[in-house]
Amino acid sequence: MKEIREQRGIYQDDLAAAIGYSTKTVGRIERGDSTPSAEFMLRISKYFNMLVEDVFHVED
Numbered sequence: 001m002k003e004i005r006e007q008r009g010i011y012q013d014d015l016a017a018a019i020g021y022s023t024k025t026v027g028r029i030e031r032g033d034s035t036p037s038a039e040f041m042l043r044i045s046k047y048f049n050m051l052v053e054d055v056f057h058v059e060d
Contacts, residue, residue, distance in 0.1 A: 001055055002030040004048055019043040 005015055012030070016023040021040060028034035036044070036056065045052040 001044060004050070004055060005030075008048075015044075015047070019047055 005012070012026050013023045016026045019026075019040070020043065025034070025040075029036045029040065041052050041056055045055050048055060
């Protein structure tokens with residue numbers, strides 16, 4: 001998610017405002033300190049116009 005955001009030149013606070021979450025929440029999820037909810041993942045993928053699985057990768 002962070003890579004996509006940075007590639008598109010979007011600031012964390014702008015993304016957070018656009019999807020209705022706090023900048024702290026976006027930061028915690030980007031760092032892996034917090035697990036995103038299904039609602040969060042849907043909003044992010046809609047914002048980026050991408051599939052959820054293309055934004056969020058599960059690492060083995």
